[in-house]
Amino acid sequence: MWNQTYEIGSSFHLLNKKILEIENSSEPINIQDSENLKFLSSGRQAICACLTDITKTVNTNKTALVPAYTCQSVLGGFLEKGYHLSFYSVDQKFQVRTSTLNNLIKNKTPDVLLFHPYFGFDTIIQDQLLDKQSTIVIYDATQSWASGFEYPFADYKIVSLRKWAALPDGAIAEKINGKFCLLSIEPEQEDLTKDTLQVYDLKEKYLSYQKGEKSEMLQGFANLKQTFFDNQYTLHSMTNFSRKMLELFTAKSTLKEWQLQRRVNYQTLYNYANWDKIGTPYFELATGVIPLYFPLNVKNMTRQDFQEYLATNNVYCPVVWPIPQNVEITPVSDELAKIRKNCLCIPIDQRYSKKDMEYILELIDKLKIY
Ligand SMILES: Cc1ncc(COP(=O)(O)O)c(C=O)c1O
Numbered sequence: 001m002w003n004q005t006y007e008i009g010s011s012f013h014l015l016n017k018k019i020l021e022i023e024n025s026s027e028p029i030n031i032q033d034s035e036n037l038k039f040l041s042s043g044r045q046a047i048c049a050c051l052t053d054i055t056k057t058v059n060t061n062k063t064a065l066v067p068a069y070t071c072q073s074v075l076g077g078f079l080e081k082g083y084h085l086s087f088y089s090v091d092q093k094f095q096v097r098t099s100t101l102n103n104l105i106k107n108k109t110p111d112v113l114l115f116h117p118y119f120g121f122d123t124i125i126q127d128q129l130l131d132k133q134s135t136i137v138i139y140d141a142t143q144s145w146a147s148g149f150e151y152p153f154a155d156y157k158i159v160s161l162r163k164w165a166a167l168p169d170g171a172i173a174e175k176i177n178g179k180f181c182l183l184s185i186e187p188e189q190e191d192l193t194k195d196t197l198q199v200y201d202l203k204e205k206y207l208s209y210q211k212g213e214k215s216e217m218l219q220g221f222a223n224l225k226q227t228f229f230d231n232q233y234t235l236h237s238m239t240n241f242s243r244k245m246l247e248l249f250t251a252k253s254t255l256k257e258w259q260l261q262r263r264v265n266y267q268t269l270y271n272y273a274n275w276d277k278i279g280t281p282y283f284e285l286a287t288g289v290i291p292l293y294f295p296l297n298v299k300n301m302t303r304q305d306f307q308e309y310l311a312t313n314n315v316y317c318p319v320v321w322p323i324p325q326n327v328e329i330t331p332v333s334d335e336l337a338k339i340r341k342n343c344l345c346i347p348i349d350q351r352y353s354k355k356d357m358e359y360i361l362e363l364i365d366k367l368k369i370y
Helices: 016-023 043-057 072-080 098-108 192-209 214-228 240-249 252-270 303-312 334-342 354-366
Strands: 037-040 063-067 084-088 112-115 136-140 156-160 171-175 279-281 293-298 343-347
Touching: 016 192, 016 240, 037 043, 043 072, 043 112, 043 136, 043 156, 043 171, 063 072, 063 098, 072 084, 072 112, 084 098, 098 112, 192 214, 192 240, 240 252, 252 293, 252 354, 293 334, 303 343, 303 354, 334 343
Parallel strands: 063 084, 063 112, 112 136, 136 156
Antiparallel strands: 037 171, 156 171, 279 293, 293 343
16 A cells, blocks of 8 residues: 555645546536625635625724634735734633633724634633624634534634645635625636646656656645735635535535544544553544544654654644744733644545554554653
């Protein structure tokens, strides 16, 4: 099974056979925009769509309360729209309480609150009813999309879909009670599908036939990010290729299959008897949870050393997220500082089987800690 270029982790890609199947599938029926639902190219665009709608419907001072632990591109949407940001932290289990949010809403009276659960787990502790006052709430379901959590206090919901499958682009913006104002949405980004499928082909040739240079393939992915996503806040429609793919990916039997595979993979890692050697998994797998990754609290060696050890053995574990560089974030609780230092995400997605997870565990078994 282990040819030289077999990898676990890193960017999704599609096989040529799958690309043809998607291209030849019928036009999507369910993945269609409506008055309260827009399919856009990226999560940051989906956040911008909500902020534009808010500006058009209520008077705001452009202040927002957002998580201190988040992705740079989440903050980018707010900065693009001229928002002043304040932050709330999370505890050692990534949790935030609605009572904490209530206090902050009372003190800071933000126009907008954005929250998100982490890694597919419900980290929003509803110890009080959320007293929103006039604050408008955006639920960013990027990491919890497959678990299907709903929060009754949300006014908008957004999802960036590229974290879940090899979709060239894709995000959802939903206005929960009502219709979006007229949003100016440009057609799909020209060349996005074509360029992405070319890079998928490079990856396929590299992985299956050891053809081409790895650096060329990695540069291809970096170029896609830079051309179509970094600093791209103009709203663009989700590509038709991604819409077709999303329709197939969310068809009942397919959905069940990949959701189950993620749970099996997660549980296989979780059942490992010797985690203590390295650190501690942050989350037990509750019923109904579909995990995005297997986040691990690395304690007995540096995260970087552990990450490099796995990478040397072709297992690529991302740090989610590097500290955003586009704005200074305070306060950062001690617990969050530790998360930022120690949390490493092991891939458990549907590309992999129980055997792949066992391979990762064998590597950990072989690891010597001094
Ligand atoms: C929680 C969350 N929301 C939104 C985004 C932005 O998504 P996109 O990269 O599609 O703009 C990200 C990106 O990683 C994210 O992690």
